[in-house]
Amino acid sequence: MGAAPTTAASRRRRRAIPWVFLGLWVAVLALASPFASRLADVQKDRPVDYLPASADSTEVARIQDQLPGGEATELVLVYHRDGGLSAADRKTAAEQIAEVADAHRLVAEPKGVPSEDGTTLMYPIASTEPGQDEEKRDALVGDVRDIARGEGGLSVDVGGGGAFDTDASEVYNSLGGPLLYTTAAVVALLLILIYRSPFLWLVPLAVAGIADYFAMAVAYGLHQAFGTAISGQSSGIMTILVFGAGTDYALLLVARYREELRRIEQPYDAMVAALRGCGPAVLASSGTVAAGLLCLLAADLNSSRGMGPLGTVGVLCALAAMLTLLPAILVLLGRRVFWPLVPAYGSTPKRRRSLFAAMGGSAGRRPLAVLAGGGVLLGALALGAFNLPGSLKQEDSFTKTPDxxxxxxxxxxxxxxxxxxxxxxxxxxxxxTAALAEIRGTKGVDRAQKGRTAKGWTEISVSASAPAESPGETATIKALRDGLDGAYVGGASAQQLDLKESNARDRAVVVPLVLAAVLLVLVALLRSLVAPLLLLAAVVAVWGASLGIAGLVFEPLFGFEGTDPGLGLLSFVFLVALGVDYGIFLMHRMREECLNGCEPGPAALTALRTTGGVVASAGLVLAATFAVLTNMPLVQLVELGFVIAVGVLLDTFLVRTYLVTSASVALGRKVWWPGPLSRPRAAATSPAPEAERVRVPSP
Incomplete structure (x- = not known):
């Protein structure tokens, strides 16, 4: 008699828990809504916003902001006719320039500079009207473009740093919607193919969308509280990570939940068993990604430093949603959410020939040969990295050609x-005065003239005799910095130089930190040193091979004229952090089998057979989400998306399947050295500590 009320109360509590989680998420979203919508308002995408505070070009922009009118918006109006400009063309140009000068406050009177061949006439102008207001800057550029129009074969283009910033801002501001919709569509398509259900795919997709909205609010809070830099690139990557990593976690959880529903009658109990079974691996996976991304906080480059917290926010918000909201919704919907392939209680899934069992078998029969062949293949692919084009210039940053x-x-x-x-x-x-004389005497300087003077500073505009962003102009910038005491040298070309140098410094600092952080997490999870080193070596090899493949296609196939200076660092961080994920799923299952008395060789093959399908699906989803970036209009996003997508596919279908499995078979118990599983079987099969056992509650 006394047990009945307890059982009834327990049932009521179990029925209430999913509703409690659902209610909590409704409250969270209500609180987050006012902040999520403001993320775009704090997004900054000027080149100078990406630079470290210590860079010369950053100091120039900061000082300009203090001058009357703030940082000047520099434009160049370019009049061109293929057969040569006529007198009427020059008159048109002069009239339009006068109209611009009447409509806007310019720093100096515009003077035309004709080309030697007579085909082109340029008018450099600068205005301090917009100050730091990007909307006013964009309005100025738009108004100048409305005034400067050509006809009858005369082409008129508005260029310069201000126009470039406006075009870049327009592209970045347009990324949010298309990126979100395309990512959601790609994930939806893959989930439909994976689940073969008209309803089930909607649940993880909707939860991922909620997690992304929550992540936007948290990212805005980070900016307000700590000044975290928000750029179009970092917010876009955050969305990719929410959908990619979140869907991966959902695939693992749903697969384990489906398995438990065949063994356990009540959906709530089956979900508890599923969370206990795959929860540790998912937590370790997200922890590894977060640890790797947070290492970017050590970067000097402002954009890279901001990428770390935003990426971490995306992963952790996805984790929170997939381990709380997704289970609650699945339990409330019951077994019918799997229709038409409903997992009936007590049923046994159909035995199918496993592709991954066959692949693992081939790796198990000749592990050393497979390992050597795979290593040679990855090494050969990595050689293609020497074919990567040089640093990306500003003019080559777009996949299309803006004005x-x-x-x-x-x-x-x-x-x-x-x-x-x-x-x-x-x-x-x-x-x-002395600085102007020094500048004019510097090798590579064509002309120089004073600009504004205020707040104790004087602005000097310098024209180099070498083309923009060429080695000659770079040498001139370095000569100016070396020769001028107490002065700062900036501008668009100087910003590109500072970006390149800062990226080189960040690679030397961040890469070792990422390797150390990920290694510590793996050692703590796997209770081994050899297995973590094996996984790290595998993902580093994948990174090298991915860059090699990029070197073979970027210029010859895609027509890219340069490589983004930050590609090496960002692709390394993401591929190491995300690539180790799949190794964690494999090794965690392998360790579970070894704890149950299985030898490492058979355990590796069992782990591959049991995790292969779901992890392959997860790899496809993650690769597809990053591949969405290849459809964006910015070369740096296309390059980053391509390298990460290729790396994830290599890791999923080559490295984890063949190389890690064959290495585990070849090493035997040594793979767990120096942990207890590396000892002879009699010691390894002794009862494992209670914390290490993975228990499934009885139905």
Whole structure:
């Protein structure tokens, strides 16, 4: 009699728990809603916003912001006719420039600079009207473009740093919607194919969307509380991680839940068993990704440093949603959510020939040969990295050609002897005369003139004799920095130089930190040193091979003129952190089998057979979500998405399936050294500590 009320109360509590979690998420979303919508308002995508605070070009922009009118918006109006400009063309140009000068406050009177071949006339102008207001800057650029129009074969393009920033901002602001919708569509398609259910795919997709919305609110909070840099790139990557990693966690949980529903009658109990079974691996996986991404906080580059917290937010929000909201919804919907392939209680799934069992068998028969062959293949692919094009120039940053880039290309062809992209020098007002003389005497300087003077600073505009972003102009910038005491050298080309140098410094600092952080997490999880080193070596090999494949296709196939300086670091962080995930799922299951008395060789093959299908599905989803970036209009996003997608596929179908499995078979118990599982079987099969046992509650 006394047990009945307890049982009834327990049943009521079990029925209430999913509703409690559902209610908590409704409350969380209600609180997050006002903040999530503001994330786009704090997004900044000027090149200078990506730079470290210590960079010369950052100092130039900071000082300019303090001058009357703030940082000047520099534009170049480019008038061009293939057969040569006529007198009427020059008159049109002069009239339009005068109209621009009447409508806007310019720093100096515009002066036209004709090209030697007579085909082009450029008018550099600068205005301090917008200050730091991006909307006013974009309005200025739009108004100038409305005024400067050509007809009858006369082309007019508006370029310069301000126009480029406007075009880049327009592209970044347009990423959010298409990126989200495309990612959701790709994930939906793959889930339909994987689940073969008209309803089930909607649940993890909807939960991922909720997690993304929550992540946006948390990211905005980080910006407000700690000043975390938000860029179009970092917010886009955050969305990719929410959908990619979140769907991976959902696939693992749903697969284990389906398995438990055949053994346990009540959905609530089956879900508890599923969470106990796959929860540790999922937690370790997300912890590894978070640890790797947080190492980016050590980066000097502002954009990379901001990427770490935002990526971590995306992964952790996805984890929270998939381990609380998803289980609650699945339990409330019951078995019918799997229709038409409903897992009946007490049923046995149909035995099918496993592709991964066959692949594991081949790796198990000749492990050393498979390991050597795979290593040679990855090494050969990595050699392609030497074919990667040089650093990406600003004019090559778009997959299409906006007005500002068209202007830059016209200028490069018409003025091959000089740069139409000014170098800005900020010097103390009292030193301006001496600095101007020093600048004019610097090798590679074509001309220089004073600009504004205020707040104790003088702005000097410098034109190099070499083309923009060429080795000659780079040498001129370095010579100016070496020769001027107490002055700062900035401008668009200087910003690109600072980006390149900061990325080189960050690679030397962040890469060892990522390896150390991921290694510590793996050692704690696997109670071994050899297995973590094996997994790390595998993902580093995948990274090298992915860059090699990129080197074979970027320029020859995609036509990219350069490689983003940050590609190496960001692709390394993501591939190491995300790639280790699949090794964790494999090794965690292998360790579970060894704890139950299985030898490492058979345990590795069993782990591959049991995890192969779901992890392959997870790898396909993650690769597809990053592949969405290859459809974006920015070359750096296309390159990053391609390298990560290729790396995930290599890791899923080659490294984890063949190389890690064959290495585990070849090493035997040594793979668990120096942990207890590395000892002879009599010691290894002794009762495992209670914390290490994976128990499934009885139905």
């Amino acid at each position: 500002s880039v068209a202007a830059m290309k016209t200028l490069a062809a018409a003025y091959p002897e000089g740069s139409a992209q000014p170098i800005t020098v900020m010097t103390r007002a009292g030193d301006a």
